Amino acid sequence: MVRYVCRHCHRQIGQFEGAWSDPQLGLQDLTAAEQQEILEVRPPDTTVWVKTLCERCLPVPWMEELWYN
Numbered sequence: 023m024v025r026y027v028c029r030h031c032h033r034q035i036g037q038f039e040g041a042w043s044d045p046q047l048g049l050q051d052l053t054a055a056e057q058q059e060i061l062e063v064r065p066p067d068t069t070v071w072v073k074t075l076c077e078r079c080l081p082v083p084w085m086e087e088l089w090y091n
């Protein structure tokens with residue numbers, strides 16, 4: 023399970039029933055440093071939180087493919 027949360031207002035943006043490494047999410051294409059910055063695993067489950075920005079907090083489109091998952 024992957025959940026997207028806004029790093030600014032903490033609103034949950036969306037979720038994806040699958041692995042964070044699913045190629046359609048594009049998260050694997052990030053550099054290791056970027057992954058460390060935006061991905062967070064919260065035990066005990068294996069949900070990966072993706073810290074991003076929602077459309078209200080977003081000044082410019084950035085990593086557009088993430089918004090609609």
Ligand SMILES: [Zn+2]
Pocket residue numbers: 028029030031032033075076077078079080
């Ligand atoms: Zn926000």
